[in-house]
Amino acid sequence: MAIGKLFIGRKVRELREANKATQAQFAQRIGISASYLNQIENNQRPVSAAVLLALAEKFAIDIAELSSGEGDRLLSALSEALADPLFEHYSPSLQELKLVTQNAPGLAHALITCHQAYRRNSEQLASFDHSMTGALATTETTPYEEVRDFFHFVDNYIHEVDLAAERLAGELNLKGVDSQIALTQFLEKRYRVRVVTADPEADFIRRYDPATRILSLNAYAPAPTRAFQIALLIAQLNAGDLIDAIVANAGFRSDEAFEICRMGLHNYYAGALMMPYQSFLKAARELRHDLELLTARFGASLEQVCHRLSTLQRPGLKGVPIFFARIDRAGNITKRHSAAKLQFARFGAACPLWNVHQAFEMPGRIIRQLAETPDGVRYLCLATQVSLGGGFRNAQPRYAISLGCEISYAGEFIYADDLDLDNRRAFDPIGISCRICERTSCVQRAVPPLKRKLVVQHDVRRTVPYRIVD
Known part of the structure; x- marks a missing residue:
């Protein structure tokens, strides 16, 4: 498989510093110039396949670790935060977001934390259900959310x-x-x-x-x-x-x-x-x-x-990168993790076109779905209902479990054997969350997307009572 352009300057710099080497010493060990190494570390140039192989040979590291998708989770969270109308006059390009998450992940985490506090405070003030003291207290990340992010950003592996x-x-x-x-x-x-x-x-x-x-x-x-x-x-x-x-x-x-x-x-x-x-x-x-x-x-x-x-x-012994979530009947995601490109929304409910919601209608069955997200990435999605048990008169909590992978890994799953993976029309269009979904013609849209203008046509009525424009 060809190796695409990789901008992994921070990882290369951390590897060099861990070996207590200057740029000149490190560059000499992997057979490149110090100026090229400086450009790599500052994400001004991607690493070549030859450099990756040299890093693997000289420092006994796994190439997959250098090119892993750990930044996808941070990139997704930052993109969602910046989609808020609060930033309506600023629409960063994908390259800008990648530069921030790759070169200054601490800054990206700080911005996400600030946005979370802003949202909680805004929602509290809007409802006005509590005193001002209570509203101010909710601007901090809750302990549960703090722990959830801890597991999320360590790839759910300790x-x-x-x-x-x-x-x-x-x-x-x-x-x-x-x-x-x-x-x-x-x-x-x-x-x-x-x-x-x-x-x-x-x-x-x-x-x-x-x-x-x-x-x-x-x-x-x-x-x-x-x-x-x-x-x-x-x-x-x-x-x-x-x-x-x-x-x-x-x-x-x-x-x-x-x-x-x-x-x-x-x-x-x-x-x-x-x-x-x-x-x-x-x-x-x-x-x-x-x-x-x-x-x-x-x-x-x-x-x-x-x-x-x-x-x-x-590291060095990874399984298939999958996404996993547990969802209750109200659509709340109570557990979530994704080692795939698919990242779950931090706010709002899950996409109603996702097969996980059907699991409650067909208990005991593993439901399969071929799905495609707005970025064109396709997935094999599995869903089933689980129950924590209990007698006839006891409360029986029920959840839907979702598990899946990118379609390139579908052959690793027995559930893909009779599916038409090459037929693009077999894939259902799903999103992450309505508030950040780019699809303009989804019949299940619950709320308009952020940062998009709406046109209300009084003489025409479609499933969604407005038209979304750029």
Whole structure:
């Protein structure tokens, strides 16, 4: 595959500084002039294939890491922020946005944070439901959003935690569906924790009493949920110090964000323990990402499997770059990550033409969709409904899970076998969010796009009661 133009000056500069080399020394090692290296580091010239190969050979790095799409997430978030009418007199080009995200990512993050605060304050003042004190308090990023962004911008992969969980899984010789027995025995032997079944009427999934060292699990919880909760306690006891150190270095601004991130990393460790990286990646490739077979092999739930697939971003051993989201019936995205070009909107609901919404209408089925976004990128999208269980009279939270990849990776998925991937007409036109979608003739448009003029025609009525013009 031909390597396109890559402007990766910041990464090259960081690599040089990590090796404590001057520009002249570094340029000499990779066989180019110091002036060319200076232009590369300032994104004035792209790196050539020869330079990439020299970097890989001399510094033992993965070319894919240098050309990875980590900037896509930041570029998408910055583009959405600048689409706000607040910036109506400024429409940066794609090249300008790339220069900012590549050369000054800290500045891009700061601008996004300011825009988030502006939106929250504006919405609060518009509703006028609270006192001015309450309105001012909401201008800061919420702890939940701060943690969500932490995972988003590290590619949803935490290397140290993943390795630690994989090492323990190897020591315990976990065998997929039998993992609950091995995990229970480990808790009892290493930490003298006894696992018991709670009263069926208990109002919790898991409860741990440190004084008695008893872990109580809800008897009605599905087997994958019980195994995950045991793995979660192991994360707290066996990897607590490691996780606390990672969270401490993240620089969160509140105790709430600190604790939410701790909880998120405990969950991450639990998933990595049940589905160890290399064996899970191998199985995903062998089974061609058959979600139901993966759940059977690893004794995990479908949501756990989909979430784990979204974390396969280990340097030098990456899985298929996928997008993953969990959405409730109101359209709220409660979990999200994308290693693909598709990035989820930070504000507003998901596109109504996206097949994830159909999952609630057809429970128990994996729904397939070929979709194309306004930028011309095409995707294979999978969606299905999941339920957290419960009796007839109990509340049963239901979510739709979405998983997918760019069409160039569709052959890795068994679900693409009988689809007409070469027929462009087979692809549904979807967007990211109505407020930033560029499509002018979408019959499902909920709100007009930002920064676009509207013409209301009183003598003509179409599905959308206005015409969008540049």
